Structures are given as C-alpha cells and as structure tokens.
Amino acid sequence: MPKIVDRAAMKARIIEAAMTAFQRHGYVSAKMTDIAEEAGLAKGTLYLYFKRKEDLTRALVDAFFAHWEAALSEMPAPEKVEDFAAQLRYSSLPDGQSQREVRMFFEILGSSTGSEDLLIAVAQFQDRLGRFYAEKLDALAEKGKLRAGLDTAATGRALAAMFDGLVLHRSLFLTDSARYVVIVDQAIGAILSGILAEAV
Amino acid sequence: MPKIVDRAAMKARIIEAAMTAFQRHGYVSAKMTDIAEEAGLAKGTLYLYFKRKEDLTRALVDAFFAHWEAALSEMPAPEKVEDFAAQLRYSSLPDGQSQREVRMFFEILGSSTGSEDLLIAVAQFQDRLGRFYAEKLDALAEKGKLRAGLDTAATGRALAAMFDGLVLHRSLFLTDSARYVVIVDQAIGAILSGILAEAV
C-alpha cells in the first residue's frame, strides 16, 4: 500500500543538485531553496533526506572523496621516472570542471573550519593521498631509481601538501593556463632533479 | 570645541580586536558584537570606522599583508645554498600564533570566494611572494649554484604555491609537530637536490 522511493537514489540526486547549486551560487550563498529548485523538489523534501544543511554538505564531501580515490586507484605503479613525472603532471593540471570543484571544496572547508569532524575527514584523505604518492615512490625506489636515504612516507605526504598548494593556486589565483603549465613543469623538475648545480 | 580622536589608532584598535575575535570564535561565527566587546566598544561605534563588516575584514587582510611583507623584507639574499634552505625552512615552520593566523586567513578567504576584489589582492600577494623567492634564486644563480636552464621566475612562483600548501596543511591537518618537521625537511631536500638517484 505505501508509496516507496529509492532513498539512496534520492540522496544522490540531491547531492548532485547541491554540487551544481554550490558551483553556480557559491557555497555560502547557495540556499536550501536553490538546491531544491536545482533538484526539481520542494525545500521541505530535502529535509526528508538530510536533517540539516550541514549533513548534506558532509555527504557531498564524502561523495567527492570516493570519486577522487576511484580516479587515483586507476593510476598504475610507475615503471620509469618519466611515468611518475607524468602522473604528477596529470594530478596538477585540473580541467575547468575540476578547477570549479576545487574552488567549491575550498569554500566549503573554509566556511566550516568550526566543524572538527570535516577537518578530520579531510586530514585523513590527505594522508591517504600521501600514502598513495609514497607507494609510487616505493615502486621507483625498489628499482633503484631514487636517491638513497629518501623517506618515502614523509616525501609522499609532502607531495600531497605541495601539489594541493599548486592546484589550489591554479583554481584561485593562476588563471593564466600557459603560465601555470610552466610553473608546474618547473615544480616537477625541481622535485625530480632539484634546483642545485650539484648535490650539497 | 569638538571632541577629537585619532581615527587611524581607533581603526588599528578595532582591527586588532577583530583578529582576536576571529581567532577565538572563528571568522564565520564572530559577530560584530563580539568584535566590539573585544575592543571595549559598542557595536555602533565600529560603524563609525568601517561602513560594513566586509570593509573591516578587508582592512584586516591588508594589515596582514603589510605585516608579512615587512617580515619578508628582513630576509637577506642568500650567500650559500644552506642559507636558502634555512630561509625556506623558516618560512614553513610557523609558530602556534602564526598557525592560528593562517587558519583564520584560510577561513576568511574561503568564506569570501564571492568577493573578487579580495581574491585579486591575495593573488597579487602570492605573486609578490613568488618574485621574492625568485630574487633569492637569482642571487644563487649568479654565483653559479643553480642548475642551468632553471626558470627562476616560474620556480619562485611554484615555491610560493608549494610552501603555501605545506603551511596550510600544517595549520589545518598536520598537528603533529615532529612529523611535520620531517615532512618539511624531505620537501626542502627534494627541491634542492631532487629525489632521483641521477638526473634524467
């Protein structure tokens, strides 16, 4: 007798609408009404699936993490140094859509610094990313391609932070693509071979 | 006959109070009343010095830029590679107070992505920072300490972005000091000498 809906599908639909609304109006300015409109629903309906706006935001962020990690898991272990360089390069050259997502993500996190939960979730994601880079480094190290005495775990985490910086700057400040490409290539060059004429 | 006050000093006092209030309550949660209370003034008084909350925020950000740039200008041109390494290290190991400031700054910028003006101001600051690093690199390059073919302008800007990433991660995610120090040292090591066993 009862009307039945697929709650998971409905949540996904709302999250999707929220992404669009956040990118269109900005996270801070996007109202629940905007999201509802985007989803083709009434505002009250959203509250049947997410008790608070904050819950919706959190679900969106989690969906994003899952999405990014799926993309990462497609990257194979690098055979050669050039493979690794290509992977770094790929990671740091977001397309227009990804840039908008990064910007949205930045806005969400910035506006939610009070939420310790979210901060922890992001910290854990960044640690996983660091471990991911560390794995790639380990693969190269096994082949003897890397300098002796390299702390791959710490270096991997450093790469996560530094490339986060690059991508953030790309999305917020460095709107000139050509200029940014040069910057990234110099960054990768420095990390691979250093900037010095000879080792210290 | 008239009562007279030093408007500049009053503005500075309010900005100071805003800094404290933003760090205490978080930027988003800090109300004009909180700032007034912190400054020992009534809310209405704030509006005699700043027409809008946004204006106060902007003045605070500008004060910060001035402050940071003053600190930067104290750094001399590096004589040796070790000097440069020390400067990078110093830049990336914020003390507790600076960490709180970085976090506050992150929150301000994140919550104000809509304000194109602010974004431009920050972008310009980051460019100045990039040029600052580039100068240091040029000083070393003149002494023949750097790899041939290094684009110092682009590398300087890359350093600004990457160390921004590190400091941001330090302030938001990497609360373990010891761990962070290792990460920074690996990052600096990589940038100076690269991670490869031999040049590609």
Place this chain on the structure above:
DNA sequence: ATTTTTAATGACCGTCAAGTCATAAAAAAA
C-alpha cells in the same frame, strides 16, 4: 562654567534563510 561640535551608545528595525508541519499527492495493495 558654558558652549559647541564630534564621538559613543545600544535599543531597535528589517531582512533573510533554516527548519517545521498541517495538508495534499502518490502509489501500492486489497
């Protein structure tokens, strides 16, 4: 002391958006 002009105050107003809930619609079963 008085006057005059500017500064400070905080109760008040208007706005605005999150969240609620009585009512209506949908759809599954009988």
Place this chain on the structure above:
DNA sequence: TTTTTTTATGACTTGACGGTCATTAAAAAT
C-alpha cells in the same frame, strides 16, 4: 475503486545578525 501508508509540498515560524539612529557623553575652546 477504495483504502492505507508513505512521500511531497510550501506557507509559516523562529531566531539571528547586520546595520541604523535618536539620544547621551565627552572634550576642546572660550
């Protein structure tokens, strides 16, 4: 078709905060 249960709706409530302004306080000059 009717019943029954769940889902959808959007007008309404509620609370909050930025910004205002009539009133009061301060202090400089006479």
